[in-house]
Amino acid sequence: MAQTGVRIVAAGHYAPAAILTNEDLEKVLDTSDQWITSRTGMKRRHVSSADEATSDLALAAARRALANASLKPSDIDCFIVATVTPDYVFPATACIVAAKLGAKDTAAFDIEIACSGFIYGLTVASSLVRSGIFRRVMLIGAETLSKLVNRNDRGTAILFGDGAGAVILEASAADSFLSSELGSDGSRPEILRVPAGGSRKPLTPSAWDAGEQYIYMEGREVFKFAVTKMIAVTDSALRKANLTHADVDWLIPHQANKRIIDSAAKYLGMSNDKVIVNIHEYGNTSAASIPIALSEALASGKIQPGNVIVFVGFGGGLSWGAVTWRWVA
Ligand code: UT7
Numbered sequence: 001m002a003q004t005g006v007r008i009v010a011a012g013h014y015a016p017a018a019i020l021t022n023e024d025l026e027k028v029l030d031t032s033d034q035w036i037t038s039r040t041g042m043k044r045r046h047v048s049s050a051d052e053a054t055s056d057l058a059l060a061a062a063r064r065a066l067a068n069a070s071l072k073p074s075d076i077d078c079f080i081v082a083t084v085t086p087d088y089v090f091p092a093t094a095c096i097v098a099a100k101l102g103a104k105d106t107a108a109f110d111i112e113i114a115c116s117g118f119i120y121g122l123t124v125a126s127s128l129v130r131s132g133i134f135r136r137v138m139l140i141g142a143e144t145l146s147k148l149v150n151r152n153d154r155g156t157a158i159l160f161g162d163g164a165g166a167v168i169l170e171a172s173a174a175d176s177f178l179s180s181e182l183g184s185d186g187s188r189p190e191i192l193r194v195p196a197g198g199s200r201k202p203l204t205p206s207a208w209d210a211g212e213q214y215i216y217m218e219g220r221e222v223f224k225f226a227v228t229k230m231i232a233v234t235d236s237a238l239r240k241a242n243l244t245h246a247d248v249d250w251l252i253p254h255q256a257n258k259r260i261i262d263s264a265a266k267y268l269g270m271s272n273d274k275v276i277v278n279i280h281e282y283g284n285t286s287a288a289s290i291p292i293a294l295s296e297a298l299a300s301g302k303i304q305p306g307n308v309i310v311f312v313g314f315g316g317g318l319s320w321g322a323v324t325w326r327w328v329a
Helices: 022-028 033-040 054-069 093-101 114-130 205-209 219-240 258-268 286-299
Strands: 005-014 019-021 044-046 078-082 107-111 136-144 162-172 177-184 250-253 308-315 319-326
Touching (some): 005 286, 054 093, 054 162, 114 162, 114 177, 136 286, 162 286, 219 258, 219 319
Antiparallel strands (some): 005 162, 019 044, 136 162, 177 319
């Protein structure tokens, strides 16, 4: 089988029009703009409407990525959607997106590894292209987490938002992919999960009444894990690529908490202007946060050919990962 390099040819993103601000949250919860801003860096989140599903957000981001690449849906050989909020338990949201785009008989599947979804997806999509299995793969991180949030739980209701980011990967003589490091620890699912609605605990009326259809999170525990893993996995990925902290031009981290991002950036010795942060605008959009940040950074012209980027994320599983990437035009 042919071996080739891979590059990202274009990205696109989409977020629903409706906005939920910290001031809106102050009116319905025992919280404050001051607390949310200082503890998380968040100011606003975009929220999908009742009739907007994850595939709708993914579709809008996909169309923008295709337009930015001047490609048609039929030019894509495989669609991957990273999401923890699929339209249905099955079929896969990627199949729905491919069909809505008009792509016929195309490979499509979902990746479910929560907020690490884009990092895992980028590793899988790059491998599919570099191995020669597919020439072009579209990877979309898309979420409607607002539908999984208990509006009465101030520990989670302030954090999560909706959005989608799409990238198109393509076979290339020059290789962008430098390394990937992935990990997981499933021994403590109880600290971050949706307790009911799966085969362990189907969504019965009593589970519904107990609010077990919503995200449950022990924030402080997840925070400690996140800081440690962001640093460790970034270092491992850099080592695999024979790179040092000084080689990194851009850090594009999962947007879960500005304090987590700041501590990783400080460890890496990166100044704020080298870290892509948009948490104030979107909150935590799980698998969508990194591709939205990348899409915005590309649109603003920040990322230049030859730049080394570290994509790093962590989340439910628990799971974590980092990919190092050299931008190829
Ligand atoms: O995407 C991956 C998954 N998620 C994450 O990565 C999230 C990781 N965790 C976090 O970002 C932080 O732990 C949170 C933002 C969730 C919470 O911040 P914290 O600094 O860890 O706060 P805490 O949970 O230690 O709570 C401190 C205090 C508590 O009050 P007491 O016990 O000290 O009186 C909380 O009850 O803040 C209180 N609190 C709030 N106060 C106002 C918790 N949530 C709120 C709130 N508004 N929304």
